[in-house]
Amino acid sequence: xxxxxxxxxxxxxxxxxxxxxxxxxxxxxxxxxxxxxxxxxxxxxxxxxxxxxxxxxxxxxxxxxxxxxxxxxxxxxxxxxxxxxxxxxxxxxxxxxxxxxxxxxxxxxxxxxxxxxxxxxxxxxxxxxxxxxxxxxxxxxxxxxxxxxxxxxxxxxxxxxxxxxxxxxxxxxxxxxxxxxxxxxxxxxxxxxxxxxxxxxxxxxxxxxxxxxxxxxxxxxxxxxxxxxxxxxxxxxxxxxxxxxxxxxxxxxxxxxxxxxxxxxxxxxxxxxxxxxxxxxxxxxxxxxxxxxxxxxxxxxxxxxxxxxxxx
Amino acid sequence: xxxxxxxxxxxxxxxxxxxxxxxxxxxxxxxxxxxxxxxxxxxxxxxxxxxxxxxxxxxxxxxxxxxxxxxxxxxxxxxxxxxxxxxxxxxxxxxxxxxxxxxxxxxxxxxxxxxxxxxxxxxxxxxxxxxxxxxxxxxxxxxxxxxxxxxxxxxxxxxxxxxxxxxxxxxx
Numbered sequence: 001x002x003x004x005x006x007x008x009x010x011x012x013x014x015x016x017x018x019x020x021x022x023x024x025x026x027x028x029x030x031x032x033x034x035x036x037x038x039x040x041x042x043x044x045x046x047x048x049x050x051x052x053x054x055x056x057x058x059x060x061x062x063x064x065x066x067x068x069x070x071x072x073x074x075x076x077x078x079x080x081x082x083x084x085x086x087x088x089x090x091x092x093x094x095x096x097x098x099x100x101x102x103x104x105x106x107x108x109x110x111x112x113x114x115x116x117x118x119x120x121x122x123x124x125x126x127x128x129x130x131x132x133x134x135x136x137x138x139x140x141x142x143x144x145x146x147x148x149x150x151x152x153x154x155x156x157x158x159x160x161x162x163x164x165x166x167x168x169x170x171x172x173x174x175x176x177x178x179x180x181x182x183x184x185x186x187x188x189x190x191x192x193x194x195x196x197x198x199x200x201x202x203x204x205x206x207x208x209x210x211x212x213x214x215x216x217x218x219x220x221x222x223x224x225x226x227x228x229x230x231x232x233x234x235x236x237x238x239x240x241x242x243x244x245x246x247x248x249x250x251x252x253x254x255x256x257x258x259x260x261x262x263x264x265x266x267x268x269x270x271x272x273x274x275x276x277x278x279x280x281x282x283x284x285x286x287x288x289x290x291x292x293x294x295x296x297x298x299x300x301x302x303x304x305x306x307x308x309x310x311x312x
Numbered sequence: 313x314x315x316x317x318x319x320x321x322x323x324x325x326x327x328x329x330x331x332x333x334x335x336x337x338x339x340x341x342x343x344x345x346x347x348x349x350x351x352x353x354x355x356x357x358x359x360x361x362x363x364x365x366x367x368x369x370x371x372x373x374x375x376x377x378x379x380x381x382x383x384x385x386x387x388x389x390x391x392x393x394x395x396x397x398x399x400x401x402x403x404x405x406x407x408x409x410x411x412x413x414x415x416x417x418x419x420x421x422x423x424x425x426x427x428x429x430x431x432x433x434x435x436x437x438x439x440x441x442x443x444x445x446x447x448x449x450x451x452x453x454x455x456x457x458x459x460x461x462x463x464x465x466x467x468x469x470x471x472x473x474x475x476x477x478x479x480x481x482x483x484x
Contacts, residue, residue: 004362005475011365011376012475039373046367046376081381085364106367138407145404 006053007085010107014049032182035175036135048135050127051107053086054114070111071100083109092209101208106131108208119200122193123208126217129186133220136179140227143172147234154238157245166242173235180228183221190218259304267297313393313421318358319386320425323395323414324433325352327422328444330413339399339411343370344447347455348437349383350469355436358383365472369407371453377469387412395421 001009022030037047058065058074065073071093074083084090087104094101100111108127114120150168153161197210270293277286315323325348329340340348346368352358363378370377390396395418399411414422422430438444445457445465457465 004364007364008473009475009477011367011472012477013479014367015376015472037374046374048367048374077385078382081385084381084384085366088366 003082003085007082010051010053010086014046014051017049018046028178032178035179036132036139048106048131050124050131051086052110052120052124053107054110054117054120056111056113058111067095067098067100067112071095071102074100074102074111094208103208116200119197119208119210122197122200123210123213125189126193126210126213129189130213130217130220133186133217133224137220137224137227139179140224140231143176143231144227144234146172147231147238150238151234154241154245159245159249162242162245166239169235169239169242176228176231176235180232183225183228186221190214190221259301262304263297263301266300270294270296315389315393315421316360316386317429318360318382319389320422320429321352321358321433322349322383322386323390323418324422324425324430325349325437326390326396326412327414327418328433328438329447331419337413339413341401342410342412343368343377344455345387345412346377346379347447347467347469349380350378351457351465351467352433352436353380354468357432357436369403369409370470371449372403372407373453375453375470376472378472390418394418 025033033047037045039045058070060073060079073079075090075093080090083102084104087102087107087109089105090102091105092103098112099114102109102111108123110120146168150165154165194214197214273293274290277289281289326340326345329344329348330338332338349358349361350363353361353363358380361380361382363380365376366379367374368377368379387396391398391412394415397413397415399413401409401411403409434440439459442463443460445459445463448456448458450456450466454470455467457467459465
């Protein structure tokens with residue numbers, strides 16, 4: 001099979017497996033994937049995957065290559081471009097005990113007869129986890145950036161904007177809680193991979209540098225865990241600031257209602273005084289009392305607005 | 313320094329889209345260039361390039377696109393020879409994309425290439441009395457070439473071909 005055709009088949013399989021997996025994933029799993037890879041369910045959109053290809057023989061123009069010459073020839077032009085179609089940009093390569101390994105950013109090509117595929121399967125699992133954690137990290141940085149913008153708006157204290165921001169933060173928090181829950185599963189998977197890898201001793205595939213990748217993934221997991229905590233604290237902090245702003249607004253409303261009740265009360269009393277004053281007083285005194293009764297609530301209102309309200 | 317015929321065509325194609333206009337510097341983003349290269353392969357502008365489906369960052373999302381690895385290798389060579397400049401840009405979604413621009417050295421190199429090399433590129437990307445088409449992205453992310461005479465071409469770079477294969481389960 002030509003490398004061109006192989007590359008096309010690999011990507012067809014990548015697409016088909018996404019469709020296949022989507023039919024057996026739970027709603028919870030699908031939602032998690034949709035957070036990290038928005039639109040992945042639609043045709044043409046994809047999530048990154050890691051591919052392992054094992055080929056026992058390599059032929060160039062009908063002639064089979066010996067394992068000694070294989071790597072030297074394949075890593076030169078024009079063949080290297082064909083290899084890149086399968087594994088992506090080449091990260092490393094190795095030759096050991098008749099096996100040639102070419103590791104790329106999205107795949108591994110093994111040339112030769114592999115006796116034990118167990119470690120290979122574990123390696124593919126850890127590389128897939130590495131890719132997923134990389135994309136998760138990108139998502140977390142995006143959330144961090146969004147929180148920075150939200151913070152600027154929240155500190156301005158505009159009530160209308162605060163309501164919008166609260167809705168936005170609650171949505172982020174809901175996605176975030178879901179994502180945080182997968183860290184337990186990832187830690188469990190890492191522990192399993194670790195214990196399974198210890199039971200395998202495969203010299204052939206030592207050159208894959210399994211333990212280095214494993215520890216890098218474990219460290220990344222720890223970083224993501226710390227980032228989860230920081231973001232969670234940031235969201236809590238922002239929600240607290242929003243709540244404080246809303247409480248302050250409610251407090252101002254309460255103060256206003258309080259003063260209005262006093263003003264309207266004194267206005268009512270004044271009107272009563274105006275009504276009964278002519279029974280007990282002469283016309284001049286009655287006019288004075290009426291004027292005071294009318295002016296008093298207004299003066300009180302002005303005073304409370306400019307002085308009393310602030311004091312409270 | 314001698315470039316292959318396809319490399320020269322690629323350099324000329326980049327120059328069409330990135331020549332500075334007055335004081336305005338023009339760069340071409342990698343996905344726009346991929347689309348042009350794909351269209352060039354389909355229209356037989358490039359002789360030795362082929363394409364393969366690859367997962368790439370495309371307009372903010374991960375998509376499968378038909379990318380030419382030979383062209384990618386040639387872009388690397390052009391960059392190494394100082395004929396084009398490369399700019400790495402961070403997107404708002406924390407992914408990286410690159411942009412390219414022809415250098416003065418690249419412009420000088422193009423003055424000495426055979427006219428038929430330019431003519432082959434011009435046939436598709438700079439037709440006489442029509443000019444260089446604009447490249448835009450539609451709502452679904454598909455690149456579209458818009459010619460000044462109103463002609464529009466949908467570049468099907470995001471449509472990888474289906475392949476027939478058979479599979480068998482393997483329990484590890």
